[in-house]
Amino acid sequence: MLKAVEPGFVSDADRLAAQEASRALAKLSGNGGVQVDAQADTGERQTFVLPAAAVRLLTDMMAQLAEGRSVAVMPRHAELTTQQAADLLNVSRPYLVSLLEQDKLPYKKVGTHRRIQLQDLLAYMEARNTVSDNAMDALAAEAQELGMGY
Template sequence: MNTKESPDLPTEAEVSLAKESSRLLSLYLSSKEDTQSIRVIDQAGEHDAVRIPTAAFRLLIDVLSEMAQGNAVSMIPVHAELTTQEAADMLNVSRPHLIKLLDSGVIPYHKVGTHRRVRYQKLVDFKNKIDTERFSALEALTAQAQELNMGY
């Protein structure tokens, strides 16, 4: 698991390799199967077939696709607990604003000693909820602008 706070951006060579490998691997993805087989070849030329869950195979392709776009990738288990700074960074808000959200009960948290911890899944749930609310508000504003013939 890579929990490094700010993962390094992929190099040009890694971007190029990720483009090619994600494209090739996606050709072999079979969504009808529960598992996928891949062959791993070591430096000596020895190879073994490895079976992995289809979900993990898709995740590998997704990681490579992100790298192919020059993005750094970080993985967080859904049951992970985040510090208030990590949670604020994920929501792209200030830490004091996040603390207000926590203390008002908008986002559930618990304390470890004197430190607040937020479950990753609870943060994702909150983010999805506010994103949905924002999209609905934007749709309403767009509809209103069209009704008023505002030119957009």
């Protein structure tokens, strides 16, 4: 697991650079890879090709950084602590533990500690978002039927 940038630590200069990089990558990539000619502060140069998947990931990361948002990169098979999972769901750790104890989210125990697979957490988040979206659609439809102007 690699946490690229902590919240609130994106300077204005970095935001601008990220915005320019995101635009450049999006323009160059299309659906393929991008050849990069990089130069370090030491003057060392290197040319390499970023595969299409990496270009899409970097483009998305740069767009998030340009907005001043934090970015985390994790493999899909990562195992998260209850605190990490709670942070991703934007809920308290005790609330997350209650979800685990109600079998709303699968987990395994490692000693006395619970671990949640990232892919299971992402599936839960997707299901939760679908339920929320459906509820909002139903409310909007009801408002239309009642002539509330929404």
